[in-house]
Amino acid sequence: MRLYSGPLSMFGAKAEIAALEKGLPVRVFMVPYDPNTGYEPKHPDVLRVNPKRQVPVLIDEGLEIFDSTQIFEYFEHLKPDPALWPASPKARAEARLIEHKADEVYFPHVVRLMGLEETPDDPAAVAARAAAARFHLEVEGLLAGREYLAGAFSYADIGVYMATLFGERKGAVVGSDTPRLRAWRDRMSERPAVRQVAGAMAAYLVSIGRSIPPFMAELLQPALAS
Ligand SMILES: N[C@@H](CCC(=O)N[C@@H](CS)C(=O)NCC(=O)O)C(=O)O
Structure with a gap:
């Protein structure tokens, strides 16, 4: 799995922390980021996957998704243990x-x-x-x-x-x-x-x-x- 994030992306960090907590084999790829000008030019994979043109983006063998909360949901189904949502x-x-x-x-x-x-x-x-x-x-x-x-x-x-x-x-x-x-x-x-x-x-x-x-x-x- 490849996770596209940025060095100051709070939403990318959410997904990265979740992957580590789950023990999922995620490779983090930091897209170009300039502290003064931000994320321009956008990474082509981010542009292809996310119409909102934002990180994080996750690619897993044909699956291409974006948004930290969507990524949480995928992780939870992919590896239910340890559970990171309550059961009830x-x-x-x-x-x-x-x-x-x-x-x-x-x-x-x-x-x-x-x-x-x-x-x-x-x-x-x-x-x-x-x-x-x-x-x-x-x-x-x-x-x-x-x-x-x-x-x-x-x-x-x-x-x-x-x-x-x-x-x-x-x-x-x-x-x-x-x-x-x-x-x-x-x-x-x-x-x-x-x-x-x-x-x-x-x-x-x-x-x-x-x-x-x-x-x-x-x-x-x-x-x-x-
Ligand atoms: N709701 C999205 C928010 C994603 C987001 O705001 N990403 C920021 C970085 S933390 C971004 O890519 N900003 C660049 C832009 O909007 O052009 C999520 O949970 O992933």
Whole structure:
């Protein structure tokens, strides 16, 4: 299997983490990416497979799909063990909703912040950080009495981890009012698959002279012994 991603693709990182967690034989191919100009010119395989012209794209012997959540679903059917969705229909639906919210409700606020790094007091930036903080509090509530967002570790954790990683980078800081969320993030960072992928992203950012938040800097250190 070949996974097309980018060195700063939060959605590609989701798929890569899932493949590692599942133990799937996925080769990751980083498409051309320039920190200043982005993904242009687009890779021809990405253009062929994805009408939205985005990574991640997955190719597996004739199957060509795109979108991180679609890739999760394929992985789950391809290799059900370890399960990364809960078994019961309601728990599974809730986990899927959390994952969906990370991508489609929370992340747009982070995207809004991306254009406003130089003007953090802009009302649009203030509103985006406030909306992100409300999501952080929602996640804090989910973690009451739970180690992971849907009980056992799941795709929901992967989605929220990557989305909030980018949130933190862009100023939507996970504050001291959400201690369970912070502790969960630390647990996530200790998972080998997460550490490998998010750590590579941290190293890439450092290599191009970008600053990284303290919790990402920790990803560059050897994992704590468990
Ligand atoms: N919903 C998609 C989002 C994919 C996406 O936004 N990919 C970004 C990189 S993280 C991209 O390729 N951006 C380049 C562009 O839109 O031109 C998913 O879950 O995979």
